[in-house]
Amino acid sequence: MRVVEVENLRKVFGDTVAVDGISFGVGRGEIVALLGPNGAGKTTTIKSILNLIVPDSGRIVVAGRDVRPGDYWLYDFISGVLEGNRNIYWRLTVEQNIRFFAGLNGRKISKREIDGILERFGLGEKRKTEARNLSRGMQQKLAIASVLARKTPILILDEPTLGLDVDTTYQLMEIVRSLREDMGRTIIVSSHNMRFVENTADRVIFINRGKIVAEGSVEQLKRMFSYETYMFRASGGNISPQGIFPDGKVERVGDEWRIYVSLNQSEIYDAVDALRSNGFLLKEIRLQEPDLESIYMRVMKEERSDETASGNGNA
Amino acid sequence: MMKSYMFNFLSGLITVVIIFSILLFGARFAMGNSTNLGNTTEALVVGFFLWSWLLGGMNTLTWGITTEAEQGTLEQLYMSPYGFKLVSLAMLGISFLSNLLFTIPLLLIIMLISGKFLHIDVLTVGFILFFTILPAYGLGYVFGGLALLYKRIQSLFQILNMGVVAFFLLPPGVLDIIPFTGGYHLLSMSMRGNLGLLQLPLPKVIILMVSSILVFLSGMWIYSLIERRVKFLGILGHY
Ligand SMILES: Nc1ncnc2c1ncn2[C@@H]1O[C@H](COP(=O)(O)OP(=O)(O)OP(=O)(O)O)[C@@H](O)[C@H]1O
Numbered sequence: 335m336r337v338v339e340v341e342n343l344r345k346v347f348g349d350t351v352a353v354d355g356i357s358f359g360v361g362r363g364e365i366v367a368l369l370g371p372n373g374a375g376k377t378t379t380i381k382s383i384l385n386l387i388v389p390d391s392g393r394i395v396v397a398g399r400d401v402r403p404g405d406y407w408l409y410d411f412i413s414g415v416l417e418g419n420r421n422i423y424w425r426l427t428v429e430q431n432i433r434f435f436a437g438l439n440g441r442k443i444s445k446r447e448i449d450g451i452l453e454r455f456g457l458g459e460k461r462k463t464e465a466r467n468l469s470r471g472m473q474q475k476l477a478i479a480s481v482l483a484r485k486t487p488i489l490i491l492d493e494p495t496l497g498l499d500v501d502t503t504y505q506l507m508e509i510v511r512s513l514r515e516d517m518g519r520t521i522i523v524s525s526h527n528m529r530f531v532e533n534t535a536d537r538v539i540f541i542n543r544g545k546i547v548a549e550g551s552v553e554q555l556k557r558m559f560s561y562e563t564y565m566f567r568a569s570g571g572n573i574s575p576q577g578i579f580p581d582g583k584v585e586r587v588g589d590e591w592r593i594y595v596s597l598n599q600s601e602i603y604d605a606v607d608a609l610r611s612n613g614f615l616l617k618e619i620r621l622q623e624p625d626l627e628s629i630y631m632r633v634m635k636e637e638r639s640d641e642t643a644s645g646n647g648n649a
Numbered sequence: 650m651m652k653s654y655m656f657n658f659l660s661g662l663i664t665v666v667i668i669f670s671i672l673l674f675g676a677r678f679a680m681g682n683s684t685n686l687g688n689t690t691e692a693l694v695v696g697f698f699l700w701s702w703l704l705g706g707m708n709t710l711t712w713g714i715t716t717e718a719e720q721g722t723l724e725q726l727y728m729s730p731y732g733f734k735l736v737s738l739a740m741l742g743i744s745f746l747s748n749l750l751f752t753i754p755l756l757l758i759i760m761l762i763s764g765k766f767l768h769i770d771v772l773t774v775g776f777i778l779f780f781t782i783l784p785a786y787g788l789g790y791v792f793g794g795l796a797l798l799y800k801r802i803q804s805l806f807q808i809l810n811m812g813v814v815a816f817f818l819l820p821p822g823v824l825d826i827i828p829f830t831g832g833y834h835l836l837s838m839s840m841r842g843n844l845g846l847l848q849l850p851l852p853k854v855i856i857l858m859v860s861s862i863l864v865f866l867s868g869m870w871i872y873s874l875i876e877r878r879v880k881f882l883g884i885l886g887h888y
Pocket residue numbers: 347348350351352353370371372373374375376377378379417882883884
């Protein structure tokens with residue numbers, strides 16, 4: 335069952351087309367990630383779903399009901415942490431923030447529930463600390479914890495990993511997964527952190543210039559872009575391998591080359607031939623599993639070349 | 650949130666007392682030792698008392714909305730199933746009660762400084778005060794909305810705030826349909842003449858109630874129009 339549906343959403347600000355006909359649905363208990371470069375329209379889409387932006391056209395359906403401007407009923411079902419570190423009250427303590435946000439949804443939250451949330455987020459010792467005295471990572475955790483206290487079945491997180499270190503990002507990854515696993519929450523998340531998305535999302539939606547350019551589970555995307563990345567280890571050679579593989583990534587390690595290139599099955603023989611005929615001695619050919627980042631780069635690159643090909647690319 | 654609201658109010662209280670002292674001694678100085686002085690002082694006390702309330706009323710929302718927008722918590726307040734109307738009314742309720750708490754010492758200080766002790770029938774004064782302040786909250790909605798739409802025009806409102814005093818200077822009569830003017834006259838009548846609610850002219854009280862509620866509701870209605878525009882422009886969280 336779909337708990338959120340976006341249909342043909344469009345939003346123009348002045349002469350910027352922020353969202354240009356986006357449609358997707360989110361099933362109950364699903365974690366869906368929105369990926370895309372700066373200015374792609376992720377935040378605009380998210381705020382439209384949250385009814386904080388009135389779109390120019392299109393439909394937003396939450397829990398089976400159409401959302402109209404000025405509606406508030408949807409906040410029984412959906413809540414969100416927006417971009418940046420400004421979702422909480424800096425002068426309130428951790429616990430006061432959680433109580434306040436629960437109160438905004440008409441909930442009187444029990445001490446036990448607060449304990450549970452604080453433990454999940456590793457904020458137990460900071461209970462009485464004012465939010466402004468927390469580290470950036472803890473503030474972000476508190477923002478999510480506070481919104482969690484609203485107890486809506488659907489959660490939206492806009493760039494929750496921005497500015498966080500590797501360790502905190504990892505913790506957040508675990509938390510987001512556990513929210514779905516233990517609590518059955520449905521989550522829509524936008525992030526620039528590919529590892530975070532790859533490890534949390536059931537489904538990924540690539541957005542570029544206000545349009546969806548690819549969509550699917552991480553596995554599907556890997557199959558859909560079924561090129562594979564090969565790593566050649568080679569030595570010798572009378573030219574730089576970059577000359578043979580202009581799109582590849584070339585590294586020099588000691589006296590050998592490591593060449594990473596995306597090839598399909600038939601191209602691989604040509605590649606081997608090209609290396610040999612230029613005097614390279616091949617030591618190893620290894621198949622690299624494509625990761626989300628390489629898929630992302632590939633999708634966005636194809637987008638760019640499409641634009642130049644059709645003559646309207648200006649970025 | 651409460652803490653910063655409190656701090657805001659306290660600093661307001663001190664400013665208000667200082668301004669009052671300057672006004673009072675300025676008036677005394679300007680008037681010399683005229684016989685009219687007693688009356689002027691009383692008018693000043695009532696006017697000043699009311700003015701400080703109106704300022705509080707108008708500024709609560711302008712200040713509240715812009716501060717929440719600045720902090721980035723306004724959008725979180727909007728994401729309440731009660732709706733922002735109800736959330737903001739709760740904000741107003743809290744501010745009204747805390748104003749009430751601080752007004753009593755303020756009034757005492759003012760009366761001490763001026764040496765003029767006025768009769769206060771708490772119920773009557775509270776009743777009239779409520780309906781005189783209500784439209785100020787309505788204007789607060791409008792100013793708050795405009796501040797969201799145009800950003801950083803708060804200083805303009807500060808000047809407008811001062812201007813509210815002009816409504817007290819209007820003569821009693823037809824202009825009493827303006828709730829600030831009508832409320833001020835009724836409040837003066839009660840505080841000076843030791844009159845209870847039932848001793849005040851009923852038509853004037855009714856006119857005050859009706860016009861007050863009307864202005865308040867119009868303020869809320871205008872706010873919802875502005876809010877729609879703000880959400881259309883996508884600038885609810887911007888400040
Ligand atoms: N309120 C607004 N007024 C005018 N233009 C806006 C407004 N909000 C967004 N835009 C523009 O719309 C486009 C999409 O912005 P949006 O914030 O949705 O992108 P995003 O995908 O969230 O980007 P980022 O990764 O940088 O957060 C951008 O060009 C942005 O400048």
